[in-house]
Amino acid sequence: VQPEGEMNIIETQKTHNEVVLESHDLANDSEYPSWESLPWPALDRIFSYLRTYTECEDLTNLAMVSTRFRAEVKEFMRYSRNRAGLYGVEIRATNGGLELTLELILTNLPFYDLHDLDWDRCHRGGKRSKVYDFSTLEVTLKGPEDPGFEQMTVLLSTIFCSARIHELYGVDGVSAAYLSMCAQLLRASTFYELSMSDPHLDDVTAPSIIAIASRADKICVRLAEEANLSVAPLLSLNWTRWQLLPLI
Amino acid sequence: PNVKLVTSDNEEFVVDFRIAKMSVTVSRLMEAMNMSETDDASLLSNSIPLPNVTKAVMARVIEWCEKHKNDEPKEEKENDKRGRTTHVVSDWDKEFLKNDEFGRLCQLMGAANYLEIKGLFNDISQTIANMIHGKKSDEIAEMFNIHCDLTEAEKKEIRKKTAWCED
Incomplete structure (x- = not known):
C-alpha cells in the first residue's frame, strides 16, 4: 500500500508543478510586482x-x-x-423639460457604456447646460457582433445632430431626433435593422417625417460640417429612401 | 482537522480544514492526495506544497480566509442590463486591503488567482479598479511603476479616437 501512496504524491506534485509553470511567477519578493x-x-x-x-x-x-x-x-x-455577441443601443429622450436624458446602452462594449450620457459630454465645443424638451422617444438598434468604433461614432453624432437640429432650427425634439437618426441610419442601413416602438410616436407619422426630412437635407449637411462628420454620405442621401426601411 | 500548507520559502502553515477548502487549488490537491476530513492520518502525513506563494502573502491569505470561513457562498450580480459585473467590497475587506500598496496587492492577487479563492480575488480586483478609476494616465503609470513608452503621435491618436468622451 505504501509505495502506491508515494506514487500518488509524486504524480500530484508533477501535476502541480505543471500548473505552476503555467502561472505567473509571483514568488520572487526581490522584484517589485507590477501590472x-x-x-x-x-x-x-x-x-x-x-x-x-x-x-x-x-x-x-x-x-x-x-x-x-x-x-x-x-x-x-x-x-x-x-x-x-450582439450589442444594443437604446436612445431615450424623456419629456422632463429641464433635462434631456439620452441613454445609450452599448451592452457589451467595455468603457463605452454611456449610461447617463448628457449633452455636455458629446457636445464638442458647444454651449453647456442647454435645455431640451424632447418627447418620449425610444429606439432600439441591434447591430452586428462587432460594431466597432465607427458605428458608435455614428450613434453619438446622431445625438449631436438631433440636438443641434432642435437647437438651431426649432424642429420639435422628437422630429429632430428622428430625423437625425434617419440620416445616420441611412448611412449605416446596410448594417442595422431598426425597430421602433413607442405609443408617443403615433403623431410622428411617416409623411410628416418625410416632409421635415425633405426640407432638411441642407440642414444636415451643415450640421455634419459643424460636427466634423463626413458630408459626402449626407449629400448622397435620398430622403425618400427611408420609407423603405422597416421603421414603423 | 488541520491541513499543512508549505509555502515557497518552506514555511509551514497549519490551517483548519475548512480554510484549506476555501482554495479550489488546495482542495483539488487534497483530493488528488486522498486527504480527507475524516481521515486524520492522511492529513497528518501529507502537506500541500504551494511554491507560488510566499510566507508573507500566505499569512495575509489565511487572515482573509479566517474572516470569511463561515460566509455563505455569494453570487455575483453579473450581466445586469448593461452587461456589468458588480461587486461590493465589505467594510472589513476594505479595511483589510486599504493599507496595501499596489505591489502588495499584486502579490495577493497573484496568490488569490493561483489558489483560486474567488472572494479574495474579486475583492482585490475591485480595490485595484477603485485605485485606477478617475486617475490620469501619468498617475496610473506612477502607481503601477510603469515607464510610458508611447510617442506623442501615438498619444495624440488615442486622444483623437476617444475625443468624444472627454470633456
Whole structure:
C-alpha cells in the first residue's frame, strides 16, 4: 500500500508543478510586482469592475499609460465583444423639460457604456447646460457582433445632430431626433435593422417625417460640417429612401 | 482537522480544514492526495506544497480566509442590463486591503488567482479598479511603476479616437 501512496504524491506534485509553470511567477519578493505580473483573469475582472463607473475616460487614461496598456485595453475590448455577441443601443429622450436624458446602452462594449450620457459630454465645443424638451422617444438598434468604433461614432453624432437640429432650427425634439437618426441610419442601413416602438410616436407619422426630412437635407449637411462628420454620405442621401426601411 | 500548507520559502502553515477548502487549488490537491476530513492520518502525513506563494502573502491569505470561513457562498450580480459585473467590497475587506500598496496587492492577487479563492480575488480586483478609476494616465503609470513608452503621435491618436468622451 505504501509505495502506491508515494506514487500518488509524486504524480500530484508533477501535476502541480505543471500548473505552476503555467502561472505567473509571483514568488520572487526581490522584484517589485507590477501590472505585468497580474494574470489575465485579474485584468479581465478589473476592467469589468471599471465598467461599473460608466466613465469612459478610464479607457483613454488606461490606453495612454503605455504600449502594453494600450494593447491590453484593445485585447480586452476585442475579447469582450467576441464574448458578448450582439450589442444594443437604446436612445431615450424623456419629456422632463429641464433635462434631456439620452441613454445609450452599448451592452457589451467595455468603457463605452454611456449610461447617463448628457449633452455636455458629446457636445464638442458647444454651449453647456442647454435645455431640451424632447418627447418620449425610444429606439432600439441591434447591430452586428462587432460594431466597432465607427458605428458608435455614428450613434453619438446622431445625438449631436438631433440636438443641434432642435437647437438651431426649432424642429420639435422628437422630429429632430428622428430625423437625425434617419440620416445616420441611412448611412449605416446596410448594417442595422431598426425597430421602433413607442405609443408617443403615433403623431410622428411617416409623411410628416418625410416632409421635415425633405426640407432638411441642407440642414444636415451643415450640421455634419459643424460636427466634423463626413458630408459626402449626407449629400448622397435620398430622403425618400427611408420609407423603405422597416421603421414603423 | 488541520491541513499543512508549505509555502515557497518552506514555511509551514497549519490551517483548519475548512480554510484549506476555501482554495479550489488546495482542495483539488487534497483530493488528488486522498486527504480527507475524516481521515486524520492522511492529513497528518501529507502537506500541500504551494511554491507560488510566499510566507508573507500566505499569512495575509489565511487572515482573509479566517474572516470569511463561515460566509455563505455569494453570487455575483453579473450581466445586469448593461452587461456589468458588480461587486461590493465589505467594510472589513476594505479595511483589510486599504493599507496595501499596489505591489502588495499584486502579490495577493497573484496568490488569490493561483489558489483560486474567488472572494479574495474579486475583492482585490475591485480595490485595484477603485485605485485606477478617475486617475490620469501619468498617475496610473506612477502607481503601477510603469515607464510610458508611447510617442506623442501615438498619444495624440488615442486622444483623437476617444475625443468624444472627454470633456
